[in-house]
Amino acid sequence: MSVEVQKNNPIDHYVSSAENAIRNSESNYLSELQKQATLQLQKSQFPTLKDEDWKYTNLKKLLSYQFVHTSNLEKVILPKSDIDNLKFGSFDSYLLVFVNGIFEKHLSDYSELSNKVFINTISDSFVSDNEIAKKYFSHIGANNTAFDLLNLSNFVGGLFVHIPKNVVIDKPIQILNITGNAGDISFSSSRNLIVAGENSQSTFVQKHIGIEGKTYFNNISTEIVIEQNGIVNFYNVELDNDDSFHLEKTDVYQNRDSQFHHYNFTFGGKLVRNDISTKLDAENVECTLNGLYIANDNQHIDNSTFINHAKPHSTSNQLYKGILDGKSNGVFSGKILVAKDAQLTNAYQNSNTILLSDEAKVDTRPQLEIYADDVKCTHGATVGQLDESALFYILTRGIPKDKAKSMLITAFAENVVADLKIAELKDEINHLIFKHLNRVEIL
Amino acid sequence: MIKISNLKAKIDNKEILRGLNLEVKAGEVHAIMGPNGSGKSTLANVLTGNENYEVTEGEVIFNGKNLLNLNPEDRAREGLFLGFQYPVEIPGVSNATFLQTAINEIRKYNNLPEITPKEFLDRMKEKAKIVGMDSSLISRAVNTGFSGGEKKKNEIFQLLMLNPKLAILDETDSGLDIDALRIVSQGVNEFKNENNAVILVTHYQRLLDYIVPDFIHVLYQGKIIKSGGKDLALELEEKGYDWITKGEK
Numbered sequence: 001m002s003v004e005v006q007k008n009n010p011i012d013h014y015v016s017s018a019e020n021a022i023r024n025s026e027s028n029y030l031s032e033l034q035k036q037a038t039l040q041l042q043k044s045q046f047p048t049l050k051d052e053d054w055k056y057t058n059l060k061k062l063l064s065y066q067f068v069h070t071s072n073l074e075k076v077i078l079p080k081s082d083i084d085n086l087k088f089g090s091f092d093s094y095l096l097v098f099v100n101g102i103f104e105k106h107l108s109d110y111s112e113l114s115n116k117v118f119i120n121t122i123s124d125s126f127v128s129d130n131e132i133a134k135k136y137f138s139h140i141g142a143n144n145t146a147f148d149l150l151n152l153s154n155f156v157g158g159l160f161v162h163i164p165k166n167v168v169i170d171k172p173i174q175i176l177n178i179t180g181n182a183g184d185i186s187f188s189s190s191r192n193l194i195v196a197g198e199n200s201q202s203t204f205v206q207k208h209i210g211i212e213g214k215t216y217f218n219n220i221s222t223e224i225v226i227e228q229n230g231i232v233n234f235y236n237v238e239l240d241n242d243d244s245f246h247l248e249k250t251d252v253y254q255n256r257d258s259q260f261h262h263y264n265f266t267f268g269g270k271l272v273r274n275d276i277s278t279k280l281d282a283e284n285v286e287c288t289l290n291g292l293y294i295a296n297d298n299q300h301i302d303n304s305t306f307i308n309h310a311k312p313h314s315t316s317n318q319l320y321k322g323i324l325d326g327k328s329n330g331v332f333s334g335k336i337l338v339a340k341d342a343q344l345t346n347a348y349q350n351s352n353t354i355l356l357s358d359e360a361k362v363d364t365r366p367q368l369e370i371y372a373d374d375v376k377c378t379h380g381a382t383v384g385q386l387d388e389s390a391l392f393y394i395l396t397r398g399i400p401k402d403k404a405k406s407m408l409i410t411a412f413a414e415n416v417v418a419d420l421k422i423a424e425l426k427d428e429i430n431h432l433i434f435k436h437l438n439r440v441e442i443l
Numbered sequence: 444m445i446k447i448s449n450l451k452a453k454i455d456n457k458e459i460l461r462g463l464n465l466e467v468k469a470g471e472v473h474a475i476m477g478p479n480g481s482g483k484s485t486l487a488n489v490l491t492g493n494e495n496y497e498v499t500e501g502e503v504i505f506n507g508k509n510l511l512n513l514n515p516e517d518r519a520r521e522g523l524f525l526g527f528q529y530p531v532e533i534p535g536v537s538n539a540t541f542l543q544t545a546i547n548e549i550r551k552y553n554n555l556p557e558i559t560p561k562e563f564l565d566r567m568k569e570k571a572k573i574v575g576m577d578s579s580l581i582s583r584a585v586n587t588g589f590s591g592g593e594k595k596k597n598e599i600f601q602l603l604m605l606n607p608k609l610a611i612l613d614e615t616d617s618g619l620d621i622d623a624l625r626i627v628s629q630g631v632n633e634f635k636n637e638n639n640a641v642i643l644v645t646h647y648q649r650l651l652d653y654i655v656p657d658f659i660h661v662l663y664q665g666k667i668i669k670s671g672g673k674d675l676a677l678e679l680e681e682k683g684y685d686w687i688t689k690g691e692k
Contacts, residue, residue, distance in 0.1 A: 388495075393531040396491050397545040397605065398519035398552070407536045407544075414535025414584075 010063040011146065015042050017069040018153035024071070025156075027126035033138060034153050041149035056331040056363040057273055057302045062245045067187035067217045070100035071156050076181050083107050086178055086209050088237075090424035093174035093205065100179055101188025101218075102157035110173075117169065118162040122193060125160040133160045137193050140223035141251030141277065148249065151189045151219045158191035165197040165227075172203040172235075172422060179218050180211040180241055187217035194222065196230040196258075203233040203421060208248075210241030210268060217245040224250070226258040228282075233421060234262045237429070240269035242297070249275045256282035263420060264291035265429055266301050267436045277306035278316075280342075285314040292321050292416040292429075294436045295328030295360075302331035309342040312372075316346070321416050322353040323409060324360035325437055335367040336377060343372045349379040354386060354412055356437070386412075406434060444469050444609055444640045445490075445510070450501035451665075452489045459485040461665035462501070467609070470637040474651055474676065475644045477662035478684050483644045484528060486662070487613040491525040492518050506608065519545075520552035522608030526598040526615045533585040538597070539567065541585050542604050549605065570603040574630045592623040599630035610634065611642045616650040628653030648680040663688050 018038045025031040046063055047054040076099055083097060096119070097107040103121055110119065125133040137160070138152055163169065179188060196202055210216065218240065226232050240246045246269045252260050266272050278287050293301045307316045322330040332351045353362040366379040386408045394404035413433055420426050445467050452460040459482045467473050477483055489496045490503065492515035503510040510518060533541065547557045558566075571581055574596045586594050595615055602610050612631065616624055631654050635641055643654060651659075651673065659675040660667045661684065669675070669687050 387531075390531040390533060392491075392493055392515065393527060394533070394541075395515035396519050396523075396525050397541070397601065398516050398549040399541075399545050400516050400548060403544060403548075404516075407533060407541070411533045411535040411584075418535070 010046060011041060011044065013066055014150045014154060017072070018150075021069060021071060021154050021156050025123065027123045029126040029134065030123055034155075037143065037149045037153040040143075041146060041153050044146040044149055046146045053304065053333070056329075056365075057271070057300065062217065062271060065185055065215065065217065068182075068184045069154060070102070070182055070186045070188040073183045073186055076100055078107065078178065080107060083176070086207075087174060087176045088205060088207055088425065088428055090428055091172065091422050093172045094169075096159065096173065096175045098157070098175070098177045098190060100182060100186065101155070101190040103159055113169070113173065116167050117164070118160070120160055122158045122160050122191065130160065132162055132195055133193060136195060136223060136225050138223070140225060140253050141221065141249060147219060147247055148221070151191060151221045151249070154187075154219075155189040155191045155221075158193070161192070161194045163194075163196045163200040163202050163230075166199045167197065168201040169203070172205045175204060175206040177206065177208040177218075177220070178211065179208070179216050180244070181213045182216065183214075185215045187219065189219045189221075191221045192223070194224045194232070196224070196226045196232050198227040199229045200227070201231045203235070205235045205237070205422070205425065207237045207239065208246065209239045210244050212241055215243045215245075216241075218247065220246075220248040222248075222250045224252045224260070226252065226254050226260055228255045229257040230255070231259040232261070234260070235420060235422075235425065236262070236264045237432075238264070238266045238268060238272060238274075239432070240272065242268060242299070243270055245270060246272045248273070250277070252278035252287070254278060254280050254282070254285045254287060257284045258282075259286045261288040261419075262290070263416065264289075264293075264303065265432070266291070266293040266295075266303070267432050269299065269301070271300045273302040273304070275304050275306075277308065279308040279310060280314045280316065281310045283311050283313045285311075287315075288317045288419075290317070290319045290416050290419070292323075292413055292433075293330060294323045294433055295325070295330060296437060297326040297328060299326075299328045300331075301329070302333075304331075304333040304335075306335045307337070307347060309336070309338040309345045309347060311339075311341060312343045312345065314342070314345055316348070318349040319416060320351045321413060322351075322362055323356065323412065323433070323437065324353065324362060325356040327357070327359040329360070330362040331365075332362070332381075333365040333367070334379070336369070336379075338370040338372050338375050338377065340371040343374045345372060345375040345377070347375070347377040351381045352412070353383045354409075355383065356386070409433065409437065444471075444506065446504045448502045450486075450489070450503065451499045452485060452496050453499060454485065454496050458499075459496075459665050460489065463662075463666055465660065465667060467640045467642060469640055471658065472635060472641045472643065472654060472656045474656040474659045475642060475662050476646070476648075476659060476676070476679060478688070481662045482665040483662055484613055485665075487525055487528075487611050487644055490518075490611060491515055491523060516548070517552070519605075519607070520549045524602055524605060524607035524610045526595075526602060526610065526612035528613040528617065530586050530594040530598055532587045532589075534587045536585050538581045538583060538585050542567070542601065545605060566604060570600055573603060573633050574600045575626050576600055591618045592620065595619060595627055596623065596630075599627050602634055603630060606634070607639070609640050609642070611644065613644045614646065615643075616645055616647055624650065625653060648676045651676045661687055
């Protein structure tokens with residue numbers, strides 16, 4: 001038996017990096033919030049397999065690293081030409097670029113957008129005393145876990161995006177999050193707040209991309225508020241490098257008649273955990289939390305969703321699909337809470353996984369807590385291999401096995417990809433599916 | 444075209460084919476009939492290489508090659524086609540992509556250049572017309588959301604597009620209304636010529652009113668127990684199978 005020696009409490013490491021981050025803060029309001037978070041962080045512990053919400057995701061490896069805060073390392077300078085290669089370039093978009101968690105204005109391209117939409121760093125928004133930023137920042141999601149507190153206490157750069165009432169944004173807003181290539185193993189905490197005003201309509205495409213190099217740990221938080229009758233589409237694509245850790249939290253608050261459609265695509269990363277939660281806090285709210293994850297080798301991908309139906313007459317749809325090859329692991333935990341008041345709720349949840357190898361594994365954990373009596377809630381989970389009869393059908397048309405399998409994988413992924421409102425993004429996603437499974441594309 | 448000798452096959456350790464002999468020459472149409480469970484679909488599946496079936500004995504020579512040594516895709520590339528009893532849905536893959544991939548894979552195997560997009564489109568239009576499929580069906584995903592009749596029409600559409608040497612049609616007529624049956628039959632008749640051959644696997648004599656076979660075989664307990672001309676179908680329709688199978692039990 002090996003004896004574990006607790007050399008350092010990993011919490012202490014992040015507390016000291018937080019103190020450093022706060023010292024450099026330009027906003028007193030923010031540094032106060034961060035000081036509070038640091039105090040709480042000091043008293044908290046990272047989750048272990050004994051925590052119900054983390055029982056399938058082992059964090060030991062992640063917590064064994066002494067990651068250096070990226071703001072303490074020499075800044076990674078990327079030329080503009082790199083940005084053009086890293087972003088989704090097949091469709092027109094407004095571009096917001098982050099490098100190692102810090103917003104890079106000079107690499108971004110959104111001048112036209114800023115005529116209609118308020119975009120500023122969170123810190124500057126506080127300096128200019130922005131009431132909306134103050135009202136919502138760090139109030140949408142719960143700040144319970146050590147990772148939440150780590151994020152808040154250590155964050156140095158992030159954006160506040162406010163889409164005013166009645167503004168319909170003509171092009172997608174692309175948030176390009178580039179991580180890696182730092183001088184040492186590093187971590188970054190980024191945090192964005194999006195407030196979508198009444199009747200506004202917007203589409204965000206967030207692309208996380210890890211450049212090859214040293215191992216990193218991304219800790220990302222996005223808070224989204226959608227006011228009455230507002231619509232937000234959020235497409236999140238995770239392409240971290242295969243040695244790295246990615247923890248991402250998305251918390252949404254939805255007002256009356258609003259719509260939120262979130263699509264999460266995970267392709268890269270050694271360990272990825274996504275926590276996506278939305279509170280449907282008024283009537284006639286619609287939300288979609290769909291996802292597709294592809295893993296190979298030893299990747300571990302954990303998606304946890306929480307839909308909080310607080311008021312009547314709302315609908316939520318969830319569909320998570322996984323394709324697991326090699327020795328990879330997948331987790332899907334989906335919690336649906338229907339409050340006593342939330343009569344006539346429709347809540348649907350589905351999780352389907354295909355295991356392409358004998359060593360791949362998936363754990364699914366649906367949790368339904370229903371306190372209202374007149375609701376429609378369903379959940380289902382399937383785990384299987386590629387459909388043998390379909391495979392045979394394709395082979396009998398002269399198509400070789402590798403292509404036939406690719407066709408079935410496309411078929412499996414189709415109903416997650418089909419709903420994307422950007423045709424070029426669908427093509428990019430389909431391309432990524434095959435690239436990450438090391439399989440041939442059909443045509 | 445194809446010569447099947449003493450073919451024996453089993454599934455889940457249950458022997459289904461028990462020494463089947465059949466020879467089909469170019470230009471011929473053969474119908475295989477028989478009661479449920481006689482081995483009709485097994486024959487179709489064994490010939491196309493379904494791995495769930497195990498061949499225990501016998502030989503199948505297709506165009507001079509030992510068919511049983513080939514994998515399913517190579518059998519197709521050699522010119523064998525199976526019209527499925529239950530065509531499979533493949534969401535997310537359009538009929539056009541599916542068929543273009545299939546045609547080019549078959550061409551590649553036979554050292555032929557790829558089909559040009561124009562050739563392919565022209566052929567699609569021409570063949571779709573024969574089976575009365577409109578262009579929207581072609582751009583849709585393979586069989587996805589198709590009705591039973593549409594799926595069967597799509598099998599015949601694929602037959603016409605791929606233009607194989609031997610078509611085995613496994614109960615392509617089952618579950619069709621009379622209009623759909625006419626269309627499907629018309630497609631098969633369009634396909635048929637002196638250089639290719641058709642094996643119809645069917646329950647119903649009705650199909651043979653539209654596609655006239657040269658030979659009819661009765662399959663029973665994994666063997667062909669009676670063969671005859673097209674008149675045999677009428678006799679079967681009238682008298683059932685009992686008069687033939689009685690002696691076999």
